[in-house]
Amino acid sequence: MQSVPIHATIFHSRLPRPSAPPSERKYPPVAQADIIIADDKLLSQAVDVYNLIFRPKREADFFKRRFMGRYNALTLLARMDGKPVGFWIGFELKPGMFYHWLGGVISELRRHGVGRQLQEAQQAWAKDHGYEFVRCECMNHQREFIHFAVSLGYDMVGIRWDSTHADNLVVFEKNLIE
Ligand SMILES: CC(C)(COP(=O)(O)OP(=O)(O)OC[C@H]1O[C@@H](n2cnc3c(N)ncnc32)[C@H](O)[C@@H]1OP(=O)(O)O)[C@@H](O)C(=O)NCCC(=O)NCCS
Numbered sequence: 001m002q003s004v005p006i007h008a009t010i011f012h013s014r015l016p017r018p019s020a021p022p023s024e025r026k027y028p029p030v031a032q033a034d035i036i037i038a039d040d041k042l043l044s045q046a047v048d049v050y051n052l053i054f055r056p057k058r059e060a061d062f063f064k065r066r067f068m069g070r071y072n073a074l075t076l077l078a079r080m081d082g083k084p085v086g087f088w089i090g091f092e093l094k095p096g097m098f099y100h101w102l103g104g105v106i107s108e109l110r111r112h113g114v115g116r117q118l119q120e121a122q123q124a125w126a127k128d129h130g131y132e133f134v135r136c137e138c139m140n141h142q143r144e145f146i147h148f149a150v151s152l153g154y155d156m157v158g159i160r161w162d163s164t165h166a167d168n169l170v171v172f173e174k175n176l177i178e
Contacts, residue, residue, distance in 0.1 A: 026108070027080075027109060027112050028112070029112065029113075030112060030113040031080060031109060031112040031113055031114055032080075032117075033078040033079060033080050033085060033086065033114045033117055033118075034078070034079045034080070035076055035077070035078055035117055035118060035121040036076070036077050036079065037074065037075070037076060037077075037125075038075040038076065038077040038087070042075075042077060043060050043063060043064075043075060044060055045077055045079075045084040045087075046063075046075050046077050046084070046087035046089070047059070047060050047063060048084060049077075049084050049085070049086060049087045049104065049106060050063075050087060050102070050104065052106055052107075053104040053105075053106070053107070054104065063075075063089070066101070067091065070091040070092065071091065071092040072091055072092045072098070072129060073089075073090075073091040074089070074090050074091065074122065074125060074126075075087065075088075075089045076088040076089070076118055076121055076122055076125075078105070078114050078117060078118050080109070080114075085105060085106050085109050085114060086103070086104060086105035086106065086109070086114045086115065086118055087102075087103060087104065087118070088100065088102075088103035088118035088119065088121070088122050089101050089102045089103060090122055090126070090134075092131070093135055096130075096131060096132045096133060097131060097132070097133045097134070097135055098122075098126035098129075098131040098133070098134045098135070099134070099135050099136070100119075100122060100134055100135070100136035101136075103115070103118060103119075105118070110144070115148055116152060119148075119152055122134070123174070123176060126176060127176045127177075131176060132175065132176055132177050133173050133174065133175055133176060134154075134173065134174045134176060135157075135171065135172065135173045136149060136154065136171075136172050136173075137169050137170065137171050137172065138169070138170055138172075139162065139165055139167045139168070139169060139170070140159075140167050140168040140169070140170055141167055146170060149172045152174075153174055154172035154173065154174045155172065155173055155174065156170060156171070156172055157171050157172065157173045158170075158171035159171065
């Protein structure tokens with residue numbers, strides 16, 4: 001299986017956020033992950049990362065079912081030293097708009113720029129495929145993602161009550177053309 005490297009830019013101008021003395025740090029302040037497009041065969045690695053982060057645990061079929069009838073489904077995998085450390089999944093919501101459905105980074109590697117790399121890779125891919133907007137949503141209690149989305153330049157464009165999760169769902173959009 002051939003991995004497809006995908007372009008992603010890291011903003012090196014960010015201030016490093018060392019949380020421990022250099023000798024104790026496991027990862028550099030800005031980690032450099034390999035971002036690859038996961039095909040059917042690599043989907044299981046994204047599912048493994050999903051199951052480290054979210055509950056209930058899911059099988060690959062859960063994701064495949066969500067992709068059915070979707071146009072331009074894209075699963076990105078972040079790997080460091082060959083180990084999957086993050087995933088990012090999206091597909092077309094409607095012409096001109098790409099939807100970021102699900103994503104996450106393993107807890108020990110958060111705040112090292114991997115989410116940013118995944119998001120930038122998804123955004124670059126969406127732009128290359130003619131999309132003008134990316135939309136994403138999260139629950140109000142998923143504060144990490146709210147901070148993340150605002151920090152990466154998404155606008156909050158809506159909020160609605162989600163009775164399944166008994167929480168408000170916050171809707172974000174980013175214009176890829178401006
Ligand atoms: C949201 C998530 C994907 C972010 O991934 P990450 O790799 O930690 O994000 P980055 O390191 O690229 O962060 C980029 C910027 O977002 C902001 N940010 C990210 N996490 C933040 C947090 N917990 N608190 C405040 N700001 C945060 C910061 O501005 C950060 O830049 P900085 O570290 O230089 O200050 C990760 O926290 C995660 O997997 N959370 C659990 C799963 C989840 O909630 N998914 C969303 C619903 S699908």
